[in-house]
Amino acid sequence: MSGKGYTDLHLHLIPAVDDGCRSLDESLAMAKALVSLGFVRAAPSPHHRPEYATVEVARQRLDELKAALTSHAVPLELFVNAEHFFLDDTLITGLPTARKLGGNTMLVEAPYTSALPMLTEIIFRMKVKGVTPLIAHPERCLEFEKKGSAEAAVNAGALLQLDLGAIVGRYGRAAQKLARRFLDDGLYAVAATDLHSPVGAEDWVGAAIEALGKGWGPKVLQTLLADNPGALLRGEPIVLI
Numbered sequence: 001m002s003g004k005g006y007t008d009l010h011l012h013l014i015p016a017v018d019d020g021c022r023s024l025d026e027s028l029a030m031a032k033a034l035v036s037l038g039f040v041r042a043a044p045s046p047h048h049r050p051e052y053a054t055v056e057v058a059r060q061r062l063d064e065l066k067a068a069l070t071s072h073a074v075p076l077e078l079f080v081n082a083e084h085f086f087l088d089d090t091l092i093t094g095l096p097t098a099r100k101l102g103g104n105t106m107l108v109e110a111p112y113t114s115a116l117p118m119l120t121e122i123i124f125r126m127k128v129k130g131v132t133p134l135i136a137h138p139e140r141c142l143e144f145e146k147k148g149s150a151e152a153a154v155n156a157g158a159l160l161q162l163d164l165g166a167i168v169g170r171y172g173r174a175a176q177k178l179a180r181r182f183l184d185d186g187l188y189a190v191a192a193t194d195l196h197s198p199v200g201a202e203d204w205v206g207a208a209i210e211a212l213g214k215g216w217g218p219k220v221l222q223t224l225l226a227d228n229p230g231a232l233l234r235g236e237p238i239v240l241i
């Protein structure tokens with residue numbers, strides 16, 4: 001399955017910075033699994049929260065990981081990224097120093113179990129500052145179960161990221177159903193793994209990629225896993241499916 005040119009914009013690959021990989025060995029195993037599935041680039045996204053590693057520590061471990069990938073001949077190119085919390089009071093004030101992707105795109109996660117009445121206002125305030133929110137796994141968040149909420153977010157200028165595991169039921173029936181509807185409606189900009197551990201990764205991510213290709217076609221697969229995430233890293237425009 002190699003040679004697809006996939007890019008993963010949401011994964012917890014950096015060792016010992018958050019609830020993702022706990023050691024360099026785990027990070028290397030995860031990176032090798034991704035490469036075997038056709039990934040060539042990844043922007044590891046440590047949680048940007050007080051209980052986890054600081055920006056400086058995460059940056060240093062990213063550099064160490066890059067060196068380790070080179071010395072182990074694992075061809076996965078890494079970029080700076082972070083998973084920011086959507087409701088955090090510091091979201092807007094912290095925009096200038098946030099760890100954004102090439103074209104000022106910022107990965108943000110919505111709360112799982114509470115609504116976001118300020119959703120479109122927060123998106124608008126970010127857009128005014130020149131930042132585009134890439135909302136992680138909306139199919140797993142209560143806010144987006146509300147009819148029209150995902151469409152409103154996209155219309156306000158946000159991008160939505162599909163967690164691949166949702167398609168194969170890794171997060172339950174409700175998330176699976178919602179992910180399928182958002183795919184049918186062409187609402188996603190990118191798909192990503194949100195990997196936290198290398199255990200079983202090659203199997204379930206592989207199954208999810210296969211299900212995405214079978215269900216929605218090779219063009220959607222290429223757009224969500226290669227063209228659009230690659231364009232976001234380079235700061236170039238994307239196309240919705």
Ligand SMILES: [Fe+2]
Pocket residue numbers: 010011012045083136194
């Ligand atoms: Fe995540």
